[in-house]
Amino acid sequence: xxxxxxxxxxxxxxxxxPQLVPWLGDHRxxxxxxxxxxxxVEMALSAGRRALDRPVEVRHLEIxxxxxxxxxxxxxxxxxxxxxxxxxxxxxxxREEHGGxxxxxxxxxxxxxxxxxxxxxxxxxLRARCDRRIDGPDFYRACHAIGLDCGPDFQLxxxxxxxxxxxxxxxxxxxxxxxxxxxxxxxxxxLQATVALAGGQAESAAFLPTVFGAVRVWRTPHPPxxxxxxxxxxxxxxxxxxxxxxxxxxxxxxxxxxxxxxAATWPDAPR
Numbered sequence: 287x288x289x290x291x292x293x294x295x296x297x298x299x300x301x302x303x304p305q306l307v308p309w310l311g312d313h314r315x316x317x318x319x320x321x322x323x324x325x326x327v328e329m330a331l332s333a334g335r336r337a338l339d340r341p342v343e344v345r346h347l348e349i350x351x352x353x354x355x356x357x358x359x360x361x362x363x364x365x366x367x368x369x370x371x372x373x374x375x376x377x378x379x380x381r382e383e384h385g386g387x388x389x390x391x392x393x394x395x396x397x398x399x400x401x402x403x404x405x406x407x408x409x410x411x412l413r414a415r416c417d418r419r420i421d422g423p424d425f426y427r428a429c430h431a432i433g434l435d436c437g438p439d440f441q442l443x444x445x446x447x448x449x450x451x452x453x454x455x456x457x458x459x460x461x462x463x464x465x466x467x468x469x470x471x472x473x474x475x476x477l478q479a480t481v482a483l484a485g486g487q488a489e490s491a492a493f494l495p496t497v498f499g500a501v502r503v504w505r506t507p508h509p510p511x512x513x514x515x516x517x518x519x520x521x522x523x524x525x526x527x528x529x530x531x532x533x534x535x536x537x538x539x540x541x542x543x544x545x546x547x548x549a550a551t552w553p554d555a556p557r
Contacts, residue, residue: 287329287367296337297368302360309461309471311357312437315494319360321353323495324473326392329367330376331467331503334396337369344376347394347498353380362386369396394498403504409454416449420482429481442475448482455479459507467503 288300304311313322326349334342355363366379366388378392420428422444429436445456455476461469477495 287333288365293368295368295370296333297366298333299364299366302355302363302365304358304360309439310355312439313474314435314437316433316435319355319357321355322470322474323349323498324470324477326378327473327498327501328466328468328470329365329378330392330394330396331501332465333367333369333376334374335467337371338374338396338398341399341503342396343399344498344501345395345397347392347501349392349496351389351391353382353391399502412449412452412454413447415452416447416454418448418482420446420448422446425482429478432481434478434481436478440471440474440478442471443478446479446482451483453479453482463506467506469507472507 287298289298291297291299302310307325310321310325311319313320327344327347330344330347331342334344353363362383364381366381367376368379369376374395374397376392376394376396377390379388379390381388422441425443425446426436426441439461442457442459443455444458447454453476455478457472457475459469459472461471463469
């Protein structure tokens with residue numbers, strides 16, 4: 287998130303530096319390196335935890351515009367994350383050139399994480415409901431065909447089992463956890479997996495998340511880890527070519543946006 291700034295409420299400011307986030311260059315939509323929605327989710331989780339000094343739940347996170355990152359020299363891009371502890375309002379803003387206007391790209395709310403972790407997922411039952419299996423290499427070839435160019439750092443998934451409105455993905459995490467609540471690459475995995483749910487629509491359009499209703503983290507996965515993640519169905523929304531407001535997609539009318547998975551979990555279960 288960068289350096290804490292002197293301000294009446296918690297504010298962090300930092301530039302995008304390849305040596306700190308080398309994995310970012312592997313998140314491409316077509317020819318563009320695009321800031322992943324997963325990175326914004328992690329920034330909100332970490333900023334909320336630091337601002338409130340406790341684990342938080344992120345609610346109503348909405349990405350209002352895309353952020354294409356010049357790579358490998360993104361030095362003009364600076365991000366500012368601000369939290370108002372009184373009401374939990376969180377914003378992430380970007381300045382894309384020196385002296386340029388600071389524009390808000392993400393709005394969300396953070397609040398104390400309450401309640402208990404959900405019951406363990408019945409992995410065997412879920413897999414039994416999924417009648418289509420896709421191996422990792424075939425899955426990423428399908429992603430590439432629709433413009434989701436996941437480079438090596440984003441290719442965690444080694445197996446996908448897809449059914450009617452739900453998907454189970456096996457993954458292997460090798461990235462160091464560092465100071466992340468959850469590494470953005472791992473958050474991205476269940477979002478990637480929903481490509482298997484798009485059916486015929488996936489042949490011509492890549493669906494990217496713009497809204498997260500709620501994000502809760504009950505434990506932090508630590509690499510090396512080999513486990514599973516699960517995601518429920520997503521519903522596509524407006525097309526980037528016809529939307530009256532900016533959306534976080536590549537600048538192409540063939541890209542569409544979607545709500546994030548209705549549920550995404552990383553259960554503690556053996557493969």
